Amino acid sequence: MSGINKSFSGVKALHDAEFTVRAGEIHALLGANGAGKSTLMKILSGAYEADEGSVRIEGRELALRSPADAKEAGIHCVYQEVDTSLVAQLSVAENIFLDRLATAKHRAWVKWGHLYEEAEKLIADLGLSVPVRKKAADLTLAEKQMVLIARVMANEAKVVVFDEPTAPLSIEETEQLFRIMDKLKSSGIGLVFISHRLHEVFQICDRATVMRDGRMILTEPTSAIDTSDIIQAMLGRSLDDEYPKREVPIGEVVLSAKDLALGSRVRGVDLEVRRGEIVAVVGLVGAGKTELSRLLFGADKADRGTVTIAGRRANLKAPASAVDSGIVLVPEERRKEGILVGESVLHNLSVPILGKLSSWGFLSGTREKDNAAGVIGKLGIKTSSSNQLTGFLSGGNQQKVAIGKWLNTNADVFVLDEPTKGVDIGAKRDIFSIIGELAEQGKGILYLTCEFTEALGLADRILVMCDGRIVKQFLRGDATQENLLYYASAGQEELA
Numbered sequence: 001m002s003g004i005n006k007s008f009s010g011v012k013a014l015h016d017a018e019f020t021v022r023a024g025e026i027h028a029l030l031g032a033n034g035a036g037k038s039t040l041m042k043i044l045s046g047a048y049e050a051d052e053g054s055v056r057i058e059g060r061e062l063a064l065r066s067p068a069d070a071k072e073a074g075i076h077c078v079y080q081e082v083d084t085s086l087v088a089q090l091s092v093a094e095n096i097f098l099d100r101l102a103t104a105k106h107r108a109w110v111k112w113g114h115l116y117e118e119a120e121k122l123i124a125d126l127g128l129s130v131p132v133r134k135k136a137a138d139l140t141l142a143e144k145q146m147v148l149i150a151r152v153m154a155n156e157a158k159v160v161v162f163d164e165p166t167a168p169l170s171i172e173e174t175e176q177l178f179r180i181m182d183k184l185k186s187s188g189i190g191l192v193f194i195s196h197r198l199h200e201v202f203q204i205c206d207r208a209t210v211m212r213d214g215r216m217i218l219t220e221p222t223s224a225i226d227t228s229d230i231i232q233a234m235l236g237r238s239l240d241d242e243y244p245k246r247e248v249p250i251g252e253v254v255l256s257a258k259d260l261a262l263g264s265r266v267r268g269v270d271l272e273v274r275r276g277e278i279v280a281v282v283g284l285v286g287a288g289k290t291e292l293s294r295l296l297f298g299a300d301k302a303d304r305g306t307v308t309i310a311g312r313r314a315n316l317k318a319p320a321s322a323v324d325s326g327i328v329l330v331p332e333e334r335r336k337e338g339i340l341v342g343e344s345v346l347h348n349l350s351v352p353i354l355g356k357l358s359s360w361g362f363l364s365g366t367r368e369k370d371n372a373a374g375v376i377g378k379l380g381i382k383t384s385s386s387n388q389l390t391g392f393l394s395g396g397n398q399q400k401v402a403i404g405k406w407l408n409t410n411a412d413v414f415v416l417d418e419p420t421k422g423v424d425i426g427a428k429r430d431i432f433s434i435i436g437e438l439a440e441q442g443k444g445i446l447y448l449t450c451e452f453t454e455a456l457g458l459a460d461r462i463l464v465m466c467d468g469r470i471v472k473q474f475l476r477g478d479a480t481q482e483n484l485l486y487y488a489s490a491g492q493e494e495l496a
């Protein structure tokens with residue numbers, strides 16, 4: 001890709017971007033939230049048209065006007081939102097051969113027996129086991145991703161782009177994905193890998209390119225650079241302490257849950273959070289953390305159990321009554337639950353505090369703007385203006401809106417479910433420091449995460465969750481990465 005320029009309503013997202021991928025390499029594409037990574041890859045895969053610049057594959061210049069043009073040329077993209085790329089009601093095999101079926105003149109001409117056989121072979125070649133007759137709707141997230149990869153294989157790919165594929169995966173699923181990527185690589189395919197987890201980049205990538213504000217800053221073999229070079233190129237500055245932990249006096253109990261339960265996902269959880277205290281709940285993907293957070297917020301109804309906030313029994317009939325009781329949740333699935341993608345950033349940031357921003361029932365435009373400007377500045381949300389539609393922000397900046405909207409509420413308890421997922425390393429530090437500020441104001445923080453290093457860096461107390469139960473508690477300084485993993489995987493040494 002060379003000389004690529006792209007603007008969105010006058011705001012420049014890419015400046016003369018240059019990018020190359022070699023056959024048989026895994027090339028990391030890195031940069032802070034909003035740097036332009038997804039935009040560049042959307043141009044490569046035909047989803048967006050560049051204003052200027054050229055794309056060549058094997059020396060041949062391409063005219064990319066649609067995703068179909070890109071696929072025709074052998075360029076494929078595995079987006080993070082895998083759900084939108086599969087047809088839920090079709091089988092695994094049909095989804096794999098979707099492009100072929102869509103162009104077949106007559107569905108009756110398709111040899112179904114043959115199709116299933118071919119699909120089975122592809123899945124086996126990848127070293128996977130997904131039943132090819134199963135409906136896409138019944139697959140796990142990781143399986144869906146594997147189906148997308150099998151689809152890519154079915155189409156004789158030359159270049160495959162993975163845009164943040166590992167964010168929702170468990171440790172084992174991630175390892176499996178890496179094995180498959182390695183296979184694709186050794187078959188001569190060029191791979192692009194986007195991730196905010198820098199250790200993954202050093203684990204699997206041959207080269208890395210760092211972008212900042214739509215420009216290419218650096219391209220180097222990963223063996224020639226280290227994490228601090230990447231951070232310096234990404235942010236234009238270094239990052240000294242990743243976890244700015246403040247010393248805050250711990251007060252009385254502000255959140256207390258007793259025997260909370262829902263089916264087999266949450267099996268009788270007791271926990272307490274005190275004012276000024278950051279309590280982390282760690283666990284592997286699927287341990288029940290998200291389900292627990294939803295019970296605390298009234299998003300799901302518990303089978304049994306009670307929740308007390310600031311000494312009063314919380315009303316958890318619905319999220320709105322939970323907010324009135326003094327608890328707020330930053331949910332994991334930001335696009336589905338955390339924000340209104342069809343509304344402006346301004347409006348998203350106002351929704352939880354409409355009362356505060358109004359007088360005599362009228363919403364004050366000035367107060368609304370001041371509130372938005374404050375949050376945007378504080379979190380460094382990258383947006384052309386507060387009137388921009390939230391759906392047009394980069395993934396990480398949408399996450400910041402999902403957190404920012406709760407900052408000026410009077411909540412006593414903040415529940416944050418994987419708040420740093422998809423967020424760049426500089427913004428992560430900003431989020432940690434905001435969490436520290438909230439604690440300093442006497443709020444109680446419950447921080448649910450599968451990133452053990454974050455819990456170790458941030459929390460006063462760590463609760464380990466496994467299979468719907470809290471199985472272990474550590475005080476700050478007592479836990480290590482190893483013993484967290486040991487308890488999170490039900491004491492199975494081999495796994496740890």
Ligand SMILES: Nc1ncnc2c1ncn2[C@@H]1O[C@H](COP(=O)(O)OP(=O)(O)OP(=O)(O)O)[C@@H](O)[C@H]1O
Binds near residue numbers: 008013034394396397
């Ligand atoms: N359809 C669109 N309309 C308007 N602006 C857009 C659109 N798509 C992207 N942008 C803007 O282009 C810039 C680059 O966004 P992009 O999604 O490429 O970032 P990114 O590097 O992928 O970030 P992240 O790590 O958060 O996913 C951002 O400022 C974003 O708001």
Ligand SMILES: [Mg+2]
Binds near residue numbers: 037038039394395396
């Ligand atoms: Mg992106």
